Amino acid sequence: MxxxxxxxxxxxxxxxxxxxxxxxxxSFNLYQPKDLKIKTLGTDSGGVFKGRRDDTxxxxxxxxxxxxxxxxxxxxxxxxTHTGIKGRSLAIGEYALAADNPQRLTIKFKKMQLExxxxxxxxxxxxxxxxxxxxxxxxxxxxxxxxxxPAKSPEGWMDYLMMTPEFQLVQGNFGSKTLLQRV
Numbered sequence: 001m002x003x004x005x006x007x008x009x010x011x012x013x014x015x016x017x018x019x020x021x022x023x024x025x026x027s028f029n030l031y032q033p034k035d036l037k038i039k040t041l042g043t044d045s046g047g048v049f050k051g052r053r054d055d056t057x058x059x060x061x062x063x064x065x066x067x068x069x070x071x072x073x074x075x076x077x078x079x080x081t082h083t084g085i086k087g088r089s090l091a092i093g094e095y096a097l098a099a100d101n102p103q104r105l106t107i108k109f110k111k112m113q114l115e116x117x118x119x120x121x122x123x124x125x126x127x128x129x130x131x132x133x134x135x136x137x138x139x140x141x142x143x144x145x146x147x148x149x150p151a152k153s154p155e156g157w158m159d160y161l162m163m164t165p166e167f168q169l170v171q172g173n174f175g176s177k178t179l180l181q182r183v
Contacts, residue, residue: 020071020080026064026089028154030112030147032134039080041065048180050095060095060107063088065117068130085126086117091154098157109154116143 024034053059068085071078093109116127119142127143138145161177162169168180 020069020078026066027112027114028149030149031114031131031145036130037069037071038066039069039082041067041086048178053092056094058094058096060093060105062091064091084123085130086123087127088115088117089113090115093153101159103160104157105160106157107155109149109156111146111148113144113146115145119143 020037020039022034023031023036023038026038026040047063049059049061049063051057051059053061065086065088068083068087070081070083072081073079090113091109092111092113093107095105095107098104098106114131116124118124124143128138128140131143131145132138132140135145137147156173158170158172160168160170166182168182169177170180171177
């Protein structure tokens with residue numbers, strides 16, 4: 001099942017990702033260059049997928065679209081220049097119902113994937129020029145990078161506040177509330 005995410009209230013995660021951040025912050029320092037400035041596009045999650053993916057029946061994937069930017073200065077007055085180099089970060093995990101709370105899904109993230117937003121040759125080449133030299137595990141044909149997370153990988157949970165056949169209102173462990181629409 002795929003869901004489109006829309007913010008209800010800015011929780012800690014949404015506030016953190018609404019400004020320019022580094023690739024290291026987005027990727028748990030798994031990709032280089034860690035200090036590369038990026039700006040997430042859209043909400044704090046571009047989409048959430050729950051269901052079968054590859055060999056996992058209970059996959060949970062958060063997709064965050066982003067663009068590489070150049071930033072002059074700091075804070076609210078900083079000047080941001082868009083580079084046009086766009087990609088997606090995928091936090092890939094598995095979910096399970098919490099034993100002590102039937103409204104809660106616990107989520108254990110297993111791997112991160114970084115991929116270009118477009119495979120159009122000129123855009124893919126700009127992506128490769130930006131990332132290939134510092135990320136030797138990158139697939140040179142597709143620009144995709146995937147890294148398994150360590151055993152002590154990030155975990156989270158979300159509580160279902162409301163469910164209908166079309167919508168799910170959830171609250172995450174950092175306090176953000178998100179309305180998910182089935183697409």
